[in-house]
Amino acid sequence: MPRPSTRSADRRRSYDQYCAAARALDAAGDRWTLLIVRELLAGPRRYTDLHADLPGVSTDMLATRLRDMERDGLATRRRLPPPSSAYVYELTDRGRGLLPVLRALARWGAPELAGPRPTDAxxxxxxxxxxxxxxxxxxxxxxxxxxxxxxxxxxxxxxxxxxxxxxxxxxxxxxxxxxxxxxxxxxxxxxxxxxxxxxxxxxxxxxxxxxxxxxxxxxxx
Structure with a gap:
């Protein structure tokens, strides 16, 4: 899988506000991050599996977001034991703590699910x-x-x-x-x-x- 350069992975954007909500958004507010959390709440996933179940995300964007999540303590990457040589991503305890956030977002967004749009996966x-x-x-x-x-x-x-x-x-x-x-x-x-x-x-x-x-x-x- 593509791995972003150290320089791009270590660059961090922040709202620079002494506010709990702002700090949370610093770590989880980027596009795709919470949807990656949604996928990893279902268990450890390989990069290829994540990419398949996140239609619309580019390979570079997914790799960057996963690297950001590792840096921010939301996810870890580990190699599966032999005979497999694949790597999987999984959430840390802090990452799993975002489940209530996703539940609240789902309640808020439920009225928008009157029916799938033609372009919806x-x-x-x-x-x-x-x-x-x-x-x-x-x-x-x-x-x-x-x-x-x-x-x-x-x-x-x-x-x-x-x-x-x-x-x-x-x-x-x-x-x-x-x-x-x-x-x-x-x-x-x-x-x-x-x-x-x-x-x-x-x-x-x-x-x-x-x-x-x-x-x-x-x-x-």
């Missing part, structure tokens, strides 16, 4: 962050696998901060199936999962307390 795991509120409202821990026409992702609830990953889960407690429009509506708060199930727009499979709660069933004790 779509990835299934991009729906994970907006969906967290609806899944946590079930009040049960466990792993939820969500299947859309565009792909599959999974969310882990309970035990601290929620986490999500791209692809299917190993032995999930509940499986959801819906279309992207329904997922966007649920994630934006315009439709509850229970109402989606009742309307036939959401299918919930599983016999766990989490699956029952997602269906809106009561008295499952």
């Amino acid at each position: 779509v990835r299934a795991h991009w729906f994970a962050v907006p969906l967290l509120d609806a899944l946590e409202a079930a009040g049960e821990p466990g792993v939820v696998e969500v299947r859309l026409d565009e792909g599959v992702f999974h969310v882990r609830l309970g035990g601290g901060a929620p986490a999500y990953g791209d692809g299917p889960a190993d032995g999930p407690d509940a499986r959801l199936r819906m279309d992207a429009a329904t997922c966007a509506e649920v994630g934006g708060g315009g439709l509850s999962l229970a109402a989606g199930v009742k309307a036939g727009r959401v299918e919930v499979a599983g016999e766990s307390p989490l699956a029952a709660a997602l269906r809106g069933e009561t008295g499952t004790g």
Whole structure:
């Protein structure tokens, strides 16, 4: 992958304001940074995987942003053990601390998802962050696998901060199936999962307390 020169990587722009919001934007406010965080919240990723799931970013820009994130303590780069020789990027604890920021941005931006524009790319795991509120409202821990026409992702609830990953889960407690429009509506708060199930727009499979709660069933004790 391309690596920017030390000189360009070490050059840092700052708002030069003694303000917590300004300091946060110094580290995470550049174009693409928070979207890279969104990708890395799903787990360690190779540069090529990041580039594939960030359509529109140039190779030079992605390399520069990753170098900036390493410098600012948001991400680290490590080599996978043999027999692989690939490098992966992953978030530090400080980088993972941006999940609440992304959740707040997703809530704020949800009204803009009336439907995809002709030029919009779509990835299934991009729906994970907006969906967290609806899944946590079930009040049960466990792993939820969500299947859309565009792909599959999974969310882990309970035990601290929620986490999500791209692809299917190993032995999930509940499986959801819906279309992207329904997922966007649920994630934006315009439709509850229970109402989606009742309307036939959401299918919930599983016999766990989490699956029952997602269906809106009561008295499952």
